[in-house]
Amino acid sequence: MNKLMVYMFKNFIRMLLLLLFVSITAFILVSLSPIDPLQANISQTALGSLSQEQIDKLEMYWGVNEAPIERYLAWVRAFLHGDMGTSLLYRQSVASVIMQKLSNSLMLMVFAWIISGGIGFFLGILSGMNRGKIIDKLIKGYALLTASAPTFWLALLFLLVFSVWLGLFPIGLSVPIGMDAASVSLSDRLQHAILPAVTLSITGISNIVLHTREKMIDVLESEYVLFAVARGEKRWEIFRHHGLRNILLPAITLQFASISEIFGGSILVEQVFSYPGLGQAVVTAGLGGDIPLLLGITVISAAIVFAGNFIADILYGIVDPRIRKGARS
Amino acid sequence: MDRIPILDIQNLSVSFSQYVDMFRKNDLQVIKDLNLKLFEGEVVAVVGASGSGKSLLAHAILGILPYNASFSGRMSYCGEPLTQMRIEQLRGKEIVLVPQSVSYLDPLMKVGFQIRKSVNDKRSKEKMLQTLNRYGLGEEVEKLYPFELSGGMARRVLISTAVMDSPRLVIADEPTPGIHIDAAKQVLGHFRKIADDGAAVLIITHDLELAIEAADRVVVFYAGMTLEEAQASDFSDESKLSHPYTRALWRAMPQNGFRAIESIKEADL
Numbered sequence: 001m002n003k004l005m006v007y008m009f010k011n012f013i014r015m016l017l018l019l020l021f022v023s024i025t026a027f028i029l030v031s032l033s034p035i036d037p038l039q040a041n042i043s044q045t046a047l048g049s050l051s052q053e054q055i056d057k058l059e060m061y062w063g064v065n066e067a068p069i070e071r072y073l074a075w076v077r078a079f080l081h082g083d084m085g086t087s088l089l090y091r092q093s094v095a096s097v098i099m100q101k102l103s104n105s106l107m108l109m110v111f112a113w114i115i116s117g118g119i120g121f122f123l124g125i126l127s128g129m130n131r132g133k134i135i136d137k138l139i140k141g142y143a144l145l146t147a148s149a150p151t152f153w154l155a156l157l158f159l160l161v162f163s164v165w166l167g168l169f170p171i172g173l174s175v176p177i178g179m180d181a182a183s184v185s186l187s188d189r190l191q192h193a194i195l196p197a198v199t200l201s202i203t204g205i206s207n208i209v210l211h212t213r214e215k216m217i218d219v220l221e222s223e224y225v226l227f228a229v230a231r232g233e234k235r236w237e238i239f240r241h242h243g244l245r246n247i248l249l250p251a252i253t254l255q256f257a258s259i260s261e262i263f264g265g266s267i268l269v270e271q272v273f274s275y276p277g278l279g280q281a282v283v284t285a286g287l288g289g290d291i292p293l294l295l296g297i298t299v300i301s302a303a304i305v306f307a308g309n310f311i312a313d314i315l316y317g318i319v320d321p322r323i324r325k326g327a328r329s
Numbered sequence: 330m331d332r333i334p335i336l337d338i339q340n341l342s343v344s345f346s347q348y349v350d351m352f353r354k355n356d357l358q359v360i361k362d363l364n365l366k367l368f369e370g371e372v373v374a375v376v377g378a379s380g381s382g383k384s385l386l387a388h389a390i391l392g393i394l395p396y397n398a399s400f401s402g403r404m405s406y407c408g409e410p411l412t413q414m415r416i417e418q419l420r421g422k423e424i425v426l427v428p429q430s431v432s433y434l435d436p437l438m439k440v441g442f443q444i445r446k447s448v449n450d451k452r453s454k455e456k457m458l459q460t461l462n463r464y465g466l467g468e469e470v471e472k473l474y475p476f477e478l479s480g481g482m483a484r485r486v487l488i489s490t491a492v493m494d495s496p497r498l499v500i501a502d503e504p505t506p507g508i509h510i511d512a513a514k515q516v517l518g519h520f521r522k523i524a525d526d527g528a529a530v531l532i533i534t535h536d537l538e539l540a541i542e543a544a545d546r547v548v549v550f551y552a553g554m555t556l557e558e559a560q561a562s563d564f565s566d567e568s569k570l571s572h573p574y575t576r577a578l579w580r581a582m583p584q585n586g587f588r589a590i591e592s593i594k595e596a597d598l
Contacts (some may be wrong), residue, residue: 227434230420
């Protein structure tokens with residue numbers, strides 16, 4: 001138990017360091033970005049008709065003339081006090097913008113995470129168990145095809161086929177256009193989430209399929225499976241007794257590591273479907289020079305991805321007897 | 330001799346096909362024209378240097394050669410031809426393998442489960458406990474994972490996997506690697522006992538000294554070919570050995586002068 005506490009503590013420190021570096025890197029990149037928030041958010045003609053006094057005020061609001069280091073330090077100081085600042089574009093606290101956007105995105109991401117993990121695992125096993133046969137070639141072909149297809153392209157294709165041509169799904173947003181927010185039903189929301197979620201799942205599946213297939217083949221080529229065959233175990237028994245058991249561990253790592261990919265994919269997918277989630281918010285913040293929001297989202301996403309990997313580590317220690325028992329002795 | 334051998338191997342050859350380059354395949358013969366007969370109650374040792382294709386002999390009998398290997402020749406089991414279909418019915422029941430090392434056990438499965446092939450009924454459990462007991466292993470071994478076994482325990486666990494059903498033919502692939510001579514003799518004693526109970530035991534090893542100690546007959550195997558087949562007792566006298574390689578091996582044994590093997594010429598083989 002004590003060892004676990006030390007392990008947790010070490011990882012906590014590691015996470016803090018990671019977040020520190022992520023925020024510094026993000027901040028440096030934003031500072032180097034050529035985007036002038038005034039030009040980006042106020043039209044050229046409006047900017048021309050403003051008085052110098054008004055422009056000074058706006059420059060102060062967007063923090064154009066502040067020294068980057070001081071801005072960063074001020075942000076860190078506030079962040080440590082639990083204040084992520086105020087979004088310059090949304091004019092709300094960053095925390096509440098993130099909460100709102102995250103709840104939209106979470107539906108997509110959790111759906112895609114479970115679906116791509118489940119289907120990917122299943123197809124990977126099927127493919128690996130039937131190596132070289134038609135079904136393996138089909139699954140592998142599908143996985144390689146979707147792995148090489150850019151997410152945004154796939155999203156556009158789906159939008160074109162299912163929303164425009166077939167009219168099965170709405171073409172964008174997370175709620176029906178022009179409807180009172182109070183009267184939006186859950187089924188409305190689901191209908192708007194299905195297509196982006198499916199797109200996100202499909203790109204996630206290929207990775208899991210290919211990795212699982214590879215692991216399955218490794219297991220089948222192992223000496224313990226050879227011995228199982230020599231002892232008269234049949235294919236299905238070998239899978240049940242040895243296959244599943246031995247690919248489950250790498251699958252756990254893979255599933256939790258895929259959180260980062262789902263996060264990355266969601267940015268592109270939300271953009272194409274105009275889905276008001278975290279991915280779209282981060283693009284808006286980046287292009288509009290909304291530094292507090294951008295840093296907030298970056299740090300929160302890094303923390304979620306880190307947490308995913310951390311959970312995988314902990315689960316590994318619980319599931320794998322070599323680590324579990326090894327740590328005790 | 331009227332007795333029907335349990336295993337009769339005639340002119341067995343095993344070869345691998347390898348790609349030399351993109352288009353040309355090359356057949357590499359690892360076992361050439363091997364002949365071997367095993368009778369009930371007999372322990373026969375096949376002795377060969379590492380890399381002489383000894384393990385492939387075991388794999389060929391059990392029908393688990395890799396996909397790029399092929400074999401020719403005839404094998405029969407108790408007088409019936411041993412086809413791929415037949416071996417698939419027999420392996421794990423009447424014909425069993427005792428593998429080389431603990432890496433042949435599933436690293437994530439408790440040893441007890443593996444000894445009884447994941448069968449969980451009461452009869453198998455009792456039989457397993459008996460078997461563990463027979464080889465001087467405690468009941469707690471059942472609950473261990475392969476990585477927790479010591480070398481000697483692993484050896485006995487591997488033998489335990491073989492005797493759960495009553496086998497007629499036991500093939501032990503390199504059963505005494507790197508263990509102390511006394512421990513090795515003890516292991517070989519276990520095989521002797523299995524043979525005395527009515528099975529035929531084929532031991533595949535690189536250790537001539539142990540082979541002579543444990544086996545009734547010794548087959549010396551070099552570069553895929555059988556060089557000599559002799560009664561174990563013949564090894565007490567050099568003049569009874571016919572092949573120069575065997576004689577060289579014999580002379581290399583500590584009690585017989587400990588002379589290094591001079592390189593043997595192709596012509597001798």
